[in-house]
Amino acid sequence: MKKNIQELLLDLIQAALDQCGFKEADVYLDFPTDKRFGDFTTNIALKLAKVHKRNPREVAACIIDAINKNASAKGFIREIKAEGAGFINFYLSDDYYYEELKEILSRGPEALKINLGKGKKVLLEFVSANPTGSLSVAHARQAAVGDVLASIMDFAGFKPKKEFYLNDKGNQINILGNSVDLRMRELAGEQIEFPENYYQGEYIYEIAKIAKEKKIAHEGLGDFAGNYILDIIKKELEDFGVKFDYWYSQKALEDSDKIKNVFEKLKDKGYLYEEEGALWFKSTVFGDDKDRVVIKSDKSMTYLAPDIAYHEDKFRRGFELLINMWGPDHHGYINRLKASIQALGHDAGALSIIIVQLATIYRDGKPVQMSTRKGQYITLREVLDEVGKDAARFFFLMRKTSSHLDFDLDTAKKQSADNPVYYVQYAHARISSILRSSAIKADKHADFTLLKEKEEMALAKKIAQFTETINVCISTLDPYMLTVYLQELGQAFHKFYDLHRVLGTDDALTKARLALIDATKIVLAAGLDLLGVSKPEKM
RNA sequence: GCGCCUGUAGCGCAAUGGAUAGCGCACUAGCCUCCGAAGCUAGUGGUACAGGUUCGACUCCUGUCAGGCGCACCA
Numbered sequence: 001m002k003k004n005i006q007e008l009l010l011d012l013i014q015a016a017l018d019q020c021g022f023k024e025a026d027v028y029l030d031f032p033t034d035k036r037f038g039d040f041t042t043n044i045a046l047k048l049a050k051v052h053k054r055n056p057r058e059v060a061a062c063i064i065d066a067i068n069k070n071a072s073a074k075g076f077i078r079e080i081k082a083e084g085a086g087f088i089n090f091y092l093s094d095d096y097y098y099e100e101l102k103e104i105l106s107r108g109p110e111a112l113k114i115n116l117g118k119g120k121k122v123l124l125e126f127v128s129a130n131p132t133g134s135l136s137v138a139h140a141r142q143a144a145v146g147d148v149l150a151s152i153m154d155f156a157g158f159k160p161k162k163e164f165y166l167n168d169k170g171n172q173i174n175i176l177g178n179s180v181d182l183r184m185r186e187l188a189g190e191q192i193e194f195p196e197n198y199y200q201g202e203y204i205y206e207i208a209k210i211a212k213e214k215k216i217a218h219e220g221l222g223d224f225a226g227n228y229i230l231d232i233i234k235k236e237l238e239d240f241g242v243k244f245d246y247w248y249s250q251k252a253l254e255d256s257d258k259i260k261n262v263f264e265k266l267k268d269k270g271y272l273y274e275e276e277g278a279l280w281f282k283s284t285v286f287g288d289d290k291d292r293v294v295i296k297s298d299k300s301m302t303y304l305a306p307d308i309a310y311h312e313d314k315f316r317r318g319f320e321l322l323i324n325m326w327g328p329d330h331h332g333y334i335n336r337l338k339a340s341i342q343a344l345g346h347d348a349g350a351l352s353i354i355i356v357q358l359a360t361i362y363r364d365g366k367p368v369q370m371s372t373r374k375g376q377y378i379t380l381r382e383v384l385d386e387v388g389k390d391a392a393r394f395f396f397l398m399r400k401t402s403s404h405l406d407f408d409l410d411t412a413k414k415q416s417a418d419n420p421v422y423y424v425q426y427a428h429a430r431i432s433s434i435l436r437s438s439a440i441k442a443d444k445h446a447d448f449t450l451l452k453e454k455e456e457m458a459l460a461k462k463i464a465q466f467t468e469t470i471n472v473c474i475s476t477l478d479p480y481m482l483t484v485y486l487q488e489l490g491q492a493f494h495k496f497y498d499l500h501r502v503l504g505t506d507d508a509l510t511k512a513r514l515a516l517i518d519a520t521k522i523v524l525a526a527g528l529d530l531l532g533v534s535k536p537e538k539m
Numbered sequence: 540g541c542g543c544c545u546g547u548a549g550c551g552c553a554a555u556g557g558a559u560a561g562c563g564c565a566c567u568a569g570c571c572u573c574c575g576a577a578g579c580u581a582g583u584g585g586u587a588c589a590g591g592u593u594c595g596a597c598u599c600c601u602g603u604c605a606g607g608c609g610c611a612c613c614a
Contacts, residue, residue, distance in 0.1 A: 028555060036558090043557060050594080084558050085594070130614070172614060278612055289542095296612040303614050328608050331543050357544060358608070399552075404545065404607065411551090411564090419577085420563080426577050434574050475555090484553075487562085498570090498579040539577075 004114055004467045005076070009040060009090060012073055016066035020059070022048055031465070038081070038089035039461065045086045056086025063088060097460040098448035104463070104519045105444040109526040114467050116474050117158025123314050124150050126325035126356075127237070128165040130172045131230040133201055140240065140380040141405065142325045142356045144396035144532075147242040148479040149323070151530045156474050161245040161319075165310065168226055169251040170303075175199065176229075177222025183208035203229075236380050241389055241532045250306055259301075259309040262344070263294075266308075271343045281308075286339035286348075308340040315346060322351045323477065331355050354477055359396065359405040387412040390533045394421040394483060397531065401478045420487050424524065425536055427490035431521040432537040434502050435514070442514035450512040455496040459520060462492040466523050479531070486527045493520050 006029050013027050025044060032041045045060035052059075060082035067073050067080055076096035081089050103111040126146030129139050150160040167173070179198040183205050186192045194200070207225050216224045237244070253259070266272050271282045277297035281304070284291050294305040314322050326333070334353045342348050361368045361378045368378055383392050391412040398420065399405045411419060435442060451460065469485040502513045528535040 030555075030557085032558080034558065041557090046557080046594080056594085087558070167614070170614070276612085280612095293612045298612080300612090302612065328543065330609090330614095332610060355543075360607085402544065403552095406551070408551085414577095422577055423563090426575085430575055430578080437574060472555090484562095491562085494578055495580095497574085498576095501574065503574045538575090 004471075005092070005096070005464065006040075006468060006471070008072075008076070012067050012070055013042065013044065013063065013088075015070060016063045017044070017048075019066040020062040022052075031468075032089065037083060037087065038079075038091045040090040040092070042088050042090075043086075045082070045088055049086060057082055060086045060088050094449070094451075094457065097457065097464055098451070100464045101448055101460060101515060101519045102444050104522050105442070105515055108522060109529075112466050112470075112523065112526055113155060113157070114470060115157035116471065117153060117156050120158050120321055121319045122150075122153055122158050122160040122321045122323060123163055123317075123319040124153075124160055124323045124325070125163045125165055125314075127242075128167070129233065130167045131226040131233060132172050132176045132199055133203065133229060134379040134381055135233055135236050136377050136379060137359045137361055137383060137407065138327055138356070140383060140392070141359045141396045141401075142327075143237060143240060143242045143380070144393050145354070145356055145401050145479060146325050148393075148397060148482075148531055149473070149477060151532070152470060152473050152479055152482065155530060156470055158321075162243070163246040163248055164244045165248050165250065166230070167250050168223070168230075169254060173222040173226050176225050179204050180208050180211055180221045180225045181218060184212055187212070236384070239384055239389065240380060241393065248310070250310075253306055253310055253313070258313055259306055262309040262312045263305075265312075266340075266343055269343060281336070281340065281343075283336045283339035283343075286335075286342045288335040288339045292336045304336060304340075307337060308344075311337065311341055311351070312344050315341075315344075315350075320350065323354060324351070325354045325356050328355055328357055352477060354401060356401050357404050359407050362406055362408040363410065383407075383409070390425070391419065391421045393532050394424075397480055397483050400480050420483070421533065422539075424486045424490045424528065425534070425539060427493045428521060428524045428528065429536050429539045430497065431493070431517045431524070434517060435521070436537075438503055438510075438514060440507065440510055440514060442511070442518035444515065446511040446515040447508055448512055448515065450509050451516060453496075453500055455492075455499050456513070456516060459492045459496045459516060462489050463519055463523050466527070482527055482530060486524065486531075489520065489524060489527070493517070493524075 009029055010027055017023075017025055017027075025048060027042060027044045030041045030043075032038055045063060046056045048054070049056035049059045064080045064082060067077075076093055076099075077090060078093040079091040081091070083089050124146050126142045127135070127139050129135055135143070146162065150162050153160040175197065176199055179194075182192050182194055182198065186194075187205070187208055204225075207228055210228070211221060211224055214224075263272065266281065271285065272294070273280055273282065278293045279295035280291045281294050282291050292304055293302050294308070295301055311322065337353075338348050338351055341351050361383070380392075386409055387395070395407050395412050396405065412421075414422075451457065465485065466489075469481055472481045473479050496516075500513070502510065502517060504510050504513075525535045
């Protein structure tokens, strides 16, 4: 796997810093805010000048000089300039971009991969909904983010697995069972009072009817209903294009001796103590606000107890990096869980918690109110039925995961310009159409140097930014930047298309432009594949 | 009261502390005898407020105001 352009430039800068007498500086490369400032820029001279009390332009001059003398810089850098307060701006040669196009055409999507993960085993745990009802849009957003992040990590050389932790035991399942029981008695003609904290949805009646037919015993109702609903959830996820590698049962965990073992380990290390009849975990040692109860005074466990064992088990299964996706209501839970993995001897950095903010669904310009217990909430199923898989996935990924998301059903349904999914897909279909109607085939042997127009180079540069986009997604653990990038790539193509004819009278130029749009198509397709959104040849 | 997320153009959103704050929608005016007009071009218009750190702040810190969510020996 080759080094990408950022890595090459960073190597050059580091070597230059060494020559200029600076040690161990953190160098960042930016895409400049303005195209006049080159293809890449760094503010390292400004930073160093500050620390060493030197003139930034002088520092920049020394660095530039050193890079210019470096033989490995030849070929892909056209010019390096110190500009503004002391920014170092890199202007890449067109040849560099032509090489990129050629690589993509000869090797396909493989040419876009970068090995950031180096085979690191990652476990992404997400959704993990109680099997007590259909998935909500909050789960849907997690499902989309988790699934795509896993795909991107795989693309970037990690070995990710996706896991759904199944809360198939405990309070919620008991309440579910009781809810079904009550509805069964109601259907049998009995007068009942239905408690407010029971599951109110219509689907409970359906389950009650089936449970009656199958003559399910009272004690088995919770499990029966849970399994019934789990099948519904699995089907919903399948239709959403999300496939889990593992379904991890909480019940199986609690029936094993894993919890006992992990408690012994914690006790040996002195992180457990008894007080007021309860067993406490000393999470404050690792920065939590207060210690946490793991076994209540009535001898039952809190949720934290199996969770500690669960996460220890993740490490035991060989995963080196754990990524959990939680709703914003769990953020107070982060410190205690992190404390537990540290108590068991793991690095705090081995666990990343991604808080996936809620999505608000808008219909007819108004937010739709939701309540889980009352069964009044928009389900993943409804969103899928209404807007389809492609728009649903794309929309859930369109915003920063840590930010609120407004999901407008009406926009998502529209097959028009204000729907970004179609904008990107349209670019792909448009290119496909041109390639179909061309008598000449696009290939890597085209004379790329014929691509001189502003819009041609802008498109070529945008193509070359794909790997950096993947890089950003990995470092932020957030796939949303990819949706932004694909819209920009689509835009660069549409602009090019509008001003320049691909299929013209000059065969050599036609070939070069065919190669350019074919490379665009390959990158669009790679991005849409990662998002799990279809890439239509026609639409 | 405490914690998390958010405040940028009429609306929805961008901008690892960097250079003239970008994009879409809407609105206005244009572009199809020609590869897909689900597209393109141009115009209008903005950092909630008050301090601070910095050569430089939408970004970091403090406070105020506004919105969303959460604060259990629940899961």
